[in-house]
Amino acid sequence: MLQEHWILVANAGQARLWARRSMAEPLLALAEWVYPEARMKARDTERAPLGHSEYGRAGLAPHTELKQGHRNDFAQTLARHLREAALDKRMKALALVVSNPFLGELSRHLDASVQKTVCATHALDWTALKPQELAQRLRQDLLL
Numbered sequence: 040m041l042q043e044h045w046i047l048v049a050n051a052g053q054a055r056l057w058a059r060r061s062m063a064e065p066l067l068a069l070a071e072w073v074y075p076e077a078r079m080k081a082r083d084t085e086r087a088p089l090g091h092s093e094y095g096r097a098g099l100a101p102h103t104e105l106k107q108g109h110r111n112d113f114a115q116t117l118a119r120h121l122r123e124a125a126l127d128k129r130m131k132a133l134a135l136v137v138s139n140p141f142l143g144e145l146s147r148h149l150d151a152s153v154q155k156t157v158c159a160t161h162a163l164d165w166t167a168l169k170p171q172e173l174a175q176r177l178r179q180d181l182l183l
Contacts, residue, residue: 050138118148138164
């Protein structure tokens with residue numbers, strides 16, 4: 040089934056993929072991802088805390104690197120899904136409404152088949168919006 044326009048609304052911890060054929064139509068939910076590791080504190084995802092010794096703090100733990108790794112994994116998951124859809128010609132156009140800095144992370148993983156379909160990119164975190172409010176904001180604010 041060919042979807043005229045897909046809209047990915049995402050941040051580093053969750054994403055929803057929507058579709059519609061025209062701005063007058065309601066949004067149709069296609070997929071949803073939740074990646075809780077991106078929101079966890081690094082100490083909760085490690086077996087042993089880094090940067091500590093029995094005598095006190097030995098140095099700073101690479102918490103930023105761990106969080107970056109989780110964001111990278113999630114971005115790759117989303118990019119794979121979008122690539123499959125682009126190759127199967129299930130989408131004609133794709134709009135990205137993705138929070139910063141996750142937008143950059145995701146963009147690095149999008150291959151040429153997906154990049155050719157991208158018609159709009161907005162660095163916004165609208166993942167908390169309800170579907171009706173999202174549809175209204177997409178129409179009014181972004182003309183999508």
